[in-house]
């Protein structure tokens with residue numbers, strides 16, 4: 001019963017498609033090789049300068065590379081020796097909530113070896129059946 005209620009709550013109240021399972025192993029990878037998407041993936045330093053005015057989180061980032069996707073950032077608050085966040089207790093909400101399924105909608109993927117997994121709440125068959133049922137109404 002608990003499982004059914006949980007599923008319903010996640011699907012219809014929280015409007016989620018994935019459960020987040022696992023835990024953080026403090027590898028620090030999500031604080032490195034970061035792409036920033038605001039409407040589109042940030043490509044230039046000028047675009048990024050504008051974005052910095054919008055949220056404090058962006059001021060923590062520094063450009064380390066550029067590839068075919070866009071500018072690549074890493075966070076200045078990551079302690080490279082320990083892989084720990086230097087402002088862990090005051091880290092922004094976006095970091096506290098990582099990873100969220102919106103990551104996929106932004107074209108992102110989980111950092112390699114991340115201790116979390118995002119698993120679909122409904123199986124392919126369940127989604128397919130639900131769509132068929134709607135069509136036949």
Ligand code: SF4
Pocket residue numbers: 030031060075076077078079084085086087088091092095
């Ligand atoms: S603020 Fe901390 S948790 Fe957030 S990206 Fe930077 S180092 Fe990582």
Ligand code: SF4
Pocket residue numbers: 023024025026027028029030031098099111113114115116
């Ligand atoms: S990539 Fe995953 S396991 Fe590694 S620090 Fe980020 S949330 Fe934690």
